[in-house]
Amino acid sequence: MKRFPILLGLSVLLSSCGSSPDVLPSTNTERAQPVTCLESARVDRVDAATWNMAIGFDVSDLLFLNPDSLRVIHERAQKLHDDAVNNLPRERVRLIAQEIARTTPEIVGLQETMRMVWNGTLVASFLDTLMSDLRGMGANYTLVASPLNHNTLRIAPIEAGGGDSIVLEFAEGNAFLVGPRWSIVDTGTIHYRDVIPVDMLGLRTVTDRAAQWAALRDSSGFQLEVWNTHLEVLDAQTIGQAGEFTFFADSLRAALLHKGFSPSGRLFLGDINSLPGSTVDSIFLRGHWNDSWDSTRFGTGYTYGSIGLRDSTHVPTERLDYLFHQGGCGVDTAWVGGITAQATDSGPLFPSDHGVVHARIRYGVRK
Numbered sequence: 001m002k003r004f005p006i007l008l009g010l011s012v013l014l015s016s017c018g019s020s021p022d023v024l025p026s027t028n029t030e031r032a033q034p035v036t037c038l039e040s041a042r043v044d045r046v047d048a049a050t051w052n053m054a055i056g057f058d059v060s061d062l063l064f065l066n067p068d069s070l071r072v073i074h075e076r077a078q079k080l081h082d083d084a085v086n087n088l089p090r091e092r093v094r095l096i097a098q099e100i101a102r103t104t105p106e107i108v109g110l111q112e113t114m115r116m117v118w119n120g121t122l123v124a125s126f127l128d129t130l131m132s133d134l135r136g137m138g139a140n141y142t143l144v145a146s147p148l149n150h151n152t153l154r155i156a157p158i159e160a161g162g163g164d165s166i167v168l169e170f171a172e173g174n175a176f177l178v179g180p181r182w183s184i185v186d187t188g189t190i191h192y193r194d195v196i197p198v199d200m201l202g203l204r205t206v207t208d209r210a211a212q213w214a215a216l217r218d219s220s221g222f223q224l225e226v227w228n229t230h231l232e233v234l235d236a237q238t239i240g241q242a243g244e245f246t247f248f249a250d251s252l253r254a255a256l257l258h259k260g261f262s263p264s265g266r267l268f269l270g271d272i273n274s275l276p277g278s279t280v281d282s283i284f285l286r287g288h289w290n291d292s293w294d295s296t297r298f299g300t301g302y303t304y305g306s307i308g309l310r311d312s313t314h315v316p317t318e319r320l321d322y323l324f325h326q327g328g329c330g331v332d333t334a335w336v337g338g339i340t341a342q343a344t345d346s347g348p349l350f351p352s353d354h355g356v357v358h359a360r361i362r363y364g365v366r367k
Helices: 070-086 089-103 126-136 235-258 279-286 292-296
Strands: 044-052 107-111 115-118 121-125 142-155 166-178 182-191 197-200 203-206 210-218 223-230 265-271 321-326 328-337 342-344 347-349 356-363
Touching: 044 089, 044 223, 044 265, 044 321, 070 115, 070 121, 070 142, 070 166, 089 121, 089 126, 089 342, 089 347, 089 356, 107 223, 107 265, 115 126, 121 126, 126 142, 142 182, 142 210, 166 182, 166 210, 166 223, 182 235, 210 235, 223 235, 235 279, 265 356, 279 321, 292 321, 292 328, 292 356, 321 328, 321 356
Parallel strands: 044 107, 223 265
Antiparallel strands: 044 356, 107 166, 115 121, 115 166, 142 166, 182 210, 197 203, 210 223, 265 321, 328 356, 342 347
């Protein structure tokens, strides 16, 4: 969701598969000089996906910047709640689960994994609901969650001595879904330092963004290092965080090697809030992170377009979500799903305002 990010540490007054005909679309064979794997070398294939789940409202409504009255705070908080409810979180999560269960990627990176409680009533718990739905569909995953921006807003009544107060609990963050092929060796979260300062009711706070990582191993001994992140929406911080990420990744790799974990492959899943050819994209490319979709160019690759989740006529127009790799000697296929509105009892509905990027990557020695 390309919107203003969420605040950190505030506890104060205040189908889904698109039109893809197959689970694994064929690659584009017209690409010149494709990279291939050495036939005599071992090759390990990995199916992965990344999906920004979309919290379902404009985060700028959380920013009560110098409000004229307590009534303004109540109005904005109520709008935030109503937008979340009206965008049908329960139904959207079910559509997301259906896509994941249908395609069964071995590793899924998720962003904007919302949890909201309004005056003690649960509005949405994306990860709990998703895991329940996936189990019901026979899809077996281990969840590795990294919650961010956990806030409790305690908003006094509009009228002194009367009226209703509001207690709004909110969090979002990143998460991995790890399939049964993998043993989880280690996981962690590294918080970015280049974040957006926010002045709120005279209080100085900052946004919260982080890079989540996992070290994985399968029964054959193949080891994989995986990253999952959601960069900011403002260029200065987005560029800064991309630079921080490359430093994080190199530093962690050295630490893992020192501990005896030597991955044959690396994988990046995430929403970088930047277009191909941008400064941020070039930072990843200079860091030798290879764009999986760019290897096959199946479809447009567009994942986002600032949509209403009920707008059945929408088509995405931008590519903000990426599945990068290192150590891959080829990409069997990569495509975007979840960009077609699905029929529900209440009418057409998108799972998210982002599409899901799928890829099957071959790790091995390049020819």
